[in-house]
Amino acid sequence: MTNQRGSSSAWFIGVLMFLSASLAAIPLAYRIQAIADEAPVGGLPITVYSHSIALFPDDPDRTKVGRLTYLGGIVLHSPDARFGGYSGLLVNKAGTRFLAQSDRAYWFTGDLIYAGGHVAGVNNTVLAPMLDASGKQLTAPRFDSESITTVDTFPGDGGGGDILVGFETVDRIDRYAVGHDGFLARPQPVAMPPDIKHNVPNKGFEGITLLADGRLLAITERTLDAQGNEKGWIVPLDGKPYAALSLKHEDDFDLTDLSRLPNGDILTLERRYTRIAGPGMRIRLIKKDTIVPGAVLDGEVIAELGAGSSIDNMEGLANRTSDDGRILLYLISDDNQSPAQHTVLFEFALSGAP
DSSP states (O other), X not given: OOOSOOOOOHHHHHHHHHHHHHHHTSOHHHHHHHHHHOGGGTOEEOOOEEEEOOSSTTOTTOOEETTEEEEEEEEXXXXXXXXXXXXXXXXXXXXXXXXXXXXXXXXXXXXXXXXTTXXXXXXXXXXXXXXXXXXXXXXXXXXXXXXXXXXXXXXXXXXXXXXXXXXXXXXXXXXXXXXXXXXXXXXXXXXXXXXXXXXXXXXXXXEEEEOTTSOEEEEEEEEEOTTSOEEEEEEOTTSOOOEEEEEOOOTTOEEEEEEEOTTSOEEEEEEEEETTTEEEEEEEEEOGGGOOTTOEEOOXXXXXXXXXXXXXXXXXXXXXXXXXXXXXXXXEEOOTTOTTSOEEEEEEEEOSOX
16 A cells, blocks of 8 residues: 655645535535445545555566566555546646546546656546536446546646546447546537447447547447448547548457547557466557548557566557657556456657657
């Protein structure tokens, strides 16, 4: 367990103060019910433990994988039954805070704690349910959230702090004004192509990110086109016409996340699983000038990991630029809330120009 106190931004402190004030203002009997229901107060602190891990347990000094250098990683666990299942990840520009979302529609946020300049734990963690348009907690079948991206900035980083969330089962993308309303934000639907009604059940929007021009790139996990590639769309947020494209599907890897680099290029996070080899993951670099209507997106595989590594079911990817100009990648796994799996959080540095 990480015991040292991490620094918190005004935004994060404000969320905690709001939650505390909300609870204090409610009579005890109603407070107990609010804690049980969660939604009326927007979430509560959650106890999370962590310990550091090597990328390769049998070769802890090995840190190079393709164009990535392993900087540090932790295993996260909690006695709270709601913990786990994280499918998307955001990190603020300073690298001090994170925001993840689970496939049971919970926000999970907190401080990142560093030792020797690298991720070593988390602190000040909060779990909060995503709400529906009526202000109640999302429930099945509408709660299957699989991806998140910022509209402009991470909440508290100076912009609006709106978050887009991609869902499958009831396929859609919703916009939450987290920067303004905190975790009491209610969703506003994003106008999506009617084609999404043909998405394969449980194979919907695993990867979303905003392109440099503000249009949304949304790609499915394994809803395939006639050529066997993963379907996707470019969708302007201002309601202008959308365009279809696809992501090349090969080697049994399925898309699990997208993250836009500072220069506008896109990283894909992809995973596969076999009973013999176990989990595998890879990251591809998609050049920005190839992301055009009708394209079959493909690019350089900058890293691939599998047997012998500490990876699990890797589903969330974020990036930021460090003070010394390096591009740092953060990855989180979806443990499917299974005791046989783990929630791991990794930090890497990307070498070479994107």
